[in-house]
Amino acid sequence: MGQIQETKDIFHWIAPELALLEKTLGETLISTAPLISEVGAHLVRSGGKRLRPALYLLAAKSCGGFDENKATPLAAAIELIHMASLVHDDVIDQAQTRRGTITANAKWGNQVAVLTGDHMFAQAFALVSNKGYSEDVGERLAALVQGLCAGEILQDSALYTADHNLEEYERRIAMKTADFLAICCELGGMVGGAPTEVCEGLKAYGKAIGMAFQITDDLLDVMGDEERIGKPAGNDIRQGVVTLPVICALETSPDRDELRAIVTDREMTDDMVVRAIDIVRASDGVMEARKRADKYLEEARHILPEAVDGEARTAFLEAAAYIGQRDF
Amino acid sequence: MGQIQETKDIFHWIAPELALLEKTLGETLISTAPLISEVGAHLVRSGGKRLRPALYLLAAKSCGGFDENKATPLAAAIELIHMASLVHDDVIDQAQTRRGTITANAKWGNQVAVLTGDHMFAQAFALVSNKGYSEDVGERLAALVQGLCAGEILQDSALYTADHNLEEYERRIAMKTADFLAICCELGGMVGGAPTEVCEGLKAYGKAIGMAFQITDDLLDVMGDEERIGKPAGNDIRQGVVTLPVICALETSPDRDELRAIVTDREMTDDMVVRAIDIVRASDGVMEARKRADKYLEEARHILPEAVDGEARTAFLEAAAYIGQRDF
Numbered sequence: 001m002g003q004i005q006e007t008k009d010i011f012h013w014i015a016p017e018l019a020l021l022e023k024t025l026g027e028t029l030i031s032t033a034p035l036i037s038e039v040g041a042h043l044v045r046s047g048g049k050r051l052r053p054a055l056y057l058l059a060a061k062s063c064g065g066f067d068e069n070k071a072t073p074l075a076a077a078i079e080l081i082h083m084a085s086l087v088h089d090d091v092i093d094q095a096q097t098r099r100g101t102i103t104a105n106a107k108w109g110n111q112v113a114v115l116t117g118d119h120m121f122a123q124a125f126a127l128v129s130n131k132g133y134s135e136d137v138g139e140r141l142a143a144l145v146q147g148l149c150a151g152e153i154l155q156d157s158a159l160y161t162a163d164h165n166l167e168e169y170e171r172r173i174a175m176k177t178a179d180f181l182a183i184c185c186e187l188g189g190m191v192g193g194a195p196t197e198v199c200e201g202l203k204a205y206g207k208a209i210g211m212a213f214q215i216t217d218d219l220l221d222v223m224g225d226e227e228r229i230g231k232p233a234g235n236d237i238r239q240g241v242v243t244l245p246v247i248c249a250l251e252t253s254p255d256r257d258e259l260r261a262i263v264t265d266r267e268m269t270d271d272m273v274v275r276a277i278d279i280v281r282a283s284d285g286v287m288e289a290r291k292r293a294d295k296y297l298e299e300a301r302h303i304l305p306e307a308v309d310g311e312a313r314t315a316f317l318e319a320a321a322y323i324g325q326r327d328f
Numbered sequence: 329m330g331q332i333q334e335t336k337d338i339f340h341w342i343a344p345e346l347a348l349l350e351k352t353l354g355e356t357l358i359s360t361a362p363l364i365s366e367v368g369a370h371l372v373r374s375g376g377k378r379l380r381p382a383l384y385l386l387a388a389k390s391c392g393g394f395d396e397n398k399a400t401p402l403a404a405a406i407e408l409i410h411m412a413s414l415v416h417d418d419v420i421d422q423a424q425t426r427r428g429t430i431t432a433n434a435k436w437g438n439q440v441a442v443l444t445g446d447h448m449f450a451q452a453f454a455l456v457s458n459k460g461y462s463e464d465v466g467e468r469l470a471a472l473v474q475g476l477c478a479g480e481i482l483q484d485s486a487l488y489t490a491d492h493n494l495e496e497y498e499r500r501i502a503m504k505t506a507d508f509l510a511i512c513c514e515l516g517g518m519v520g521g522a523p524t525e526v527c528e529g530l531k532a533y534g535k536a537i538g539m540a541f542q543i544t545d546d547l548l549d550v551m552g553d554e555e556r557i558g559k560p561a562g563n564d565i566r567q568g569v570v571t572l573p574v575i576c577a578l579e580t581s582p583d584r585d586e587l588r589a590i591v592t593d594r595e596m597t598d599d600m601v602v603r604a605i606d607i608v609r610a611s612d613g614v615m616e617a618r619k620r621a622d623k624y625l626e627e628a629r630h631i632l633p634e635a636v637d638g639e640a641r642t643a644f645l646e647a648a649a650y651i652g653q654r655d656f
Contacts, residue, residue, distance in 0.1 A: 032503070033478035035485060088446060092439040111420040111484055114442065118416060118449065119477040125453045126470035135458045138466055142454035149447040150361035156439055157363060175360070 007049045010318045013311040017057045017068055017075070018050060024076045028123055039104050039116040043083050046101040052184045053079045055319070059188025059202050062312030066192050073131050074191060077124035077141060078184055084120035085148050087113055092152075093239070121145060137187060144183050151175025159240035162260045164247045166292075170211065173218075178210025194307065201305035205316065208300035213323050215293040218243035222280050234273040237263060244292060246276075248285030255279045297324045335377045338646040341639040345385045345396055345403070346378060352404045356451055367432050367444040371411050374429040380512045381407045383647070387516020387530050390640030394520050401459050402519060405452035405469060406512055412448035413476050415441055420480075421567070449473060465515060472511050479503025487568035490588045492575045494620075498539065501546075506538025522635065529633035533644065536628035541651050543621040546571035550608050562601040565591060572620060574604075576613030583607045625652045 011018060022044075029040025053075035060071045089095070090103040091113045097103060105113035128137050155172055158164065185206030189199035221236045222245050236243050242250075242263055250256050250263075262268055262276040280286065300320045308316060339346060350372075357368025381403035388399045417423070418431040419441045425431060433441035456465050483500055486492065513534030517527035549564045550573050564571050570578075570591055578584050578591075590596055590604045608614065628648045636644060 031474065031478050033481040033485075035481050036478060085446075088442050092442055112481060114416050114420055115477040115480050117446075118413075119474050121446065121449055122470045122473035122477070125466055126474070129467035129470060130463045138453055139457035142450045142457060145450035146359065146447050146454070149443040149450070150359050150364060152443050153361040153363050153440060157361075 007051065007054065007322065010315055010322055011054045011058065013315050014054065014057045014061055017061065017071070018054060020068060020072050021050065021053055021057070021075045021079070024072050025079060028076055028080070028127065029120070031119060035108070035112060036116050036119050039108055039112060040120070042101075042107070043087065043104065043116075043120075046099060048079075048083070048099065050079060052082050052180060055181060055206060056184040056188040056191075058312060058315050058319075059185045059194075059206075059308075060192040061188075062308045062310075062316075063189055063192025063194040063198065070132060071188075071191050073127040074133060074137060074187060077127040078187070080120045080124040080127070081141065081145060081148075082180070084117040084124070085145070087117040087120070089152070091117070134190065136190065140183055140187060144180060147175050147179050151179075155241060158242070160264050160266050161240075162242065162250055162264050164242050164250070166244070166247070169242075169244055169247055173211060173214040174207070177214040177217075178207050181210030181213065182207035194305075198305045198307045201303060202308070204303045205300050205305075208296045208303060209320050209323055212293040212296035212300065212320070215244055215289055215296070216323055219245055219286065219289050219293070222246070222277055223286065234277045237276050238268065238273050240266065244289040245280050245283075245285035248288040249280045249283035253279055253283040253285070255282075294324060297321075335379065335382065335650065338643055338650055339382045339386065341643050342382065342385045342389055345389065345399070346382060348396060348400050349378065349381055349385070349403045349407065352400050353407060356404055356408070356455065357448070359447060363436070363440060364444050364447050367436055367440060368448070370429075370435070371415065371432065371444075371448075374427060376407075376411070376427065378407060380410050380508060383509060383534060384512040384516040384519075386640060386643055386647075387513045387522075387534075387636075388520040389516075390636045390638075390644075391517055391520025391522040391526065398460060399516075399519050401455040402461060402465060402515060405455040406515070408448045408452040408455070409469065409473060409476075410508070412445040412452070413473070415445040415448070417480070419445070462518065464518065468511055468515060472508060475503050475507050479507075483569060486570070488592050488594050489568075490570065490578055490592050492570050492578070494572070494575070497570075497572055497575055501539060501542040502535070505542040505545075506535050509538030509541065510535035522633075526633045526635045529631060530636070532631045533628050533633075536624045536631060537648050537651055540621040540624035540628065540648070543572055543617055543624070544651055547573055547614065547617050547621070550574070550605055551614065562605045565604050566596065566601050568594065572617040573608050573611070573613035576616040577608045577611035581607055581611040581613070583610075622652060625649075 025044045026041070029044065030037050056078055057071060057075050060066050086098065087104050090098060091105045091110050094105070095103050096106045104116060124141060125138060128141065151172060155176065158172070182203045183206070186199050186203035189202040218236065221233060221243065224233055237246065246263060249259055253259060259276055259279045262272045265272065297320045301317060304313065304316050353372045354369070357372065358365050384406055385399060385403050388394050414426065415432050418426060419433045419438050422433070423431050424434045432444060452469060453466060456469065479500060483504065486500070510531045514527050514531035517530040546564065549561060549571065552561055565574065574591060577587055581587060587604055587607045590600045593600065625648045629645060632641065632644050
């Protein structure tokens with residue numbers, strides 16, 4: 001595997017906008033309840049790649065009518081929605097750490113975490129009110145949150161089951177990840193003043209890299225080691241989430257009956273998780289998933305509107321390459 | 329004491345609008361995740377007095393420019409925000425029932441309850457996008473959610489403590505209840521096309537009855553019996569929430585040291601709760617709280633804008649009287 005590019009390199013063209021975003025995120029989480037401000041500051045400091053607002057800002061700046069001050073509140077709103085949904089996910093999963101940092105629920109308890117998440121969702125909508133955005137923006141953000149919730153619930157109802165197929169899997173990851181990236185790119189086009197067909201093209205690009213991104217993430221769960229991916233391998237299997245490499249292995253592996261018994265067992269042991277990973281790694285599930293991710297990245301490169309050119313085009317293409325390059 | 333008036337009598341002038349609200353609430357909670365639709369239907373069926381959207385609709389209809397179809401989405405958004413905050417409260421409190429009905433978290437688990445709440449918050453913002461409302465509406469709703477969250481957090485940080493005063497208590501209940509009712513009345517004025525001073529007057533009316541409403545609710549917790557109020561008396565004391573009658577008793581009761589020892593004890597027994605209630609009932613805390621509630625109701629009647637007349641005025645005055653009449 002070659003040199004992995006850092007997201008800050010990919011997005012260097014929008015470095016000033018990303019710096020302004022950080023400043024805005026820091027300022028926006030001030031509440032009359034000091035504890036909310038404290039939790040907000042913790043969450044902003046905990047980092048994250050800011051991939052979603054970066055795609056939005058890139059799309060916005062690539063179109064003619066870019067105004068940094070007009071674009072920033074929506075970038076912050078996008079990241080707040082992402083952060084809020086992670087905070088609530090951590091409450092639900094009773095997660096203790098995320099990206100190596102203690103979670104809000106572990107540090108302050110469920111009440112504070114749930115309410116801070118709610119506060120951040122509301123802050124996102126506050127940020128886009130009275131800022132001169134089209135009314136479609138609020139509608140898109142609301143649909144985005146609703147899609148994330150519905151995706152989580154659909155995933156939950158499919159936990160520890162073994163009868164999946166590609167179509168169901170892709171619907172699930174679209175709601176969980178790809179639709180979010182699609183909306184970021186689309187909103188960027190809208191705020192940048194791009195014509196409808198360019199917005200649609202940007203949205204399709206975002207959807208395609210989002211699909212590749214989640215498939216790659218799911219592959220990492222099978223192929224990565226704990227040190228690299230920041231969480232134990234086989235985390236999805238342990239939590240009952242059946243992903244594409246596993247779905248393929250459930251169809252074609254000679255050990256598919258054993259794999260099925262493991263992934264449907266809510267009481268699975270660590271040894272069983274290790275065995276399941278071995279079965280999936282030995283199957284053609286890994287290759288199939290990688291091919292599927294590559295197909296989406298190829299689609300993303302082709303679908304990127306011609307109107308997006310120059311440094312913006314380079315960045316979009318590098319973002320797609322980055323997702324394909326993620327280390328296994 | 330006398331005959332208690334039902335809210336449906338008070339709001340009979342807006343009965344058609346309330347019926348349309350119910351229809352809209354039923355239709356609006358449809359999601360791509362069938363489970364979210366199911367939980368939403370359960371929550372709508374579980375009822376509630378719809379006091380907040382009723383105040384909003386009353387304010388809107390009392391002003392000249394009322395259009396039922398234009399007003400309804402915001403009424404539904406208001407109730408959705410109220411419902412979502414209750415759903416999240418029940419997750420936090422691990423509540424098993426509300427108004428005699430099983431809670432979402434008890435029936436479907438915390439994950440579904442948290443995500444359904446998030447979905448409802450987002451639906452509230454979706455409902456007010458692209459409906460021709462002024463942009464202030466989205467901003468008000470966001471501020472409302474943020475105030476509710478901050479109020480809950482402030483209340484939480486004051487649990488099982490005994491050093492309170494009227495000012496701190498009133499700031500707490502304003503954020504928890506009164507500001508919500510104030511915003512409902514103000515939004516009604518805005519959507520009804522009332523001039524700014526009428527909107528401000530409606531907001532002040534809503535704030536005043538909201539303060540009285542919460543003080544009365546807190547009094548009920550001390551004075552009511554389980555059969556009447558649908559939850560065990562002393563629930564606030566048990567949960568560490570120190571309310572106005574208790575604050576007064578902590579200052580003036582001859583048994584104040586004993587009361588202080590009980591309300592600050594996180595391990596308090598049922599017997600201790602009963603004893604605390606007895607101390608508060610024997611103190612002048614009950615009379616003081618009732619006087620404070622009456623002061624706010626008097627203020628509400630005076631502050632109601634002159635422009636609100638006819639059946640609307642009657643309904644607003646009856647709403648204030650209803651809050652004062654709530655049975656002890």
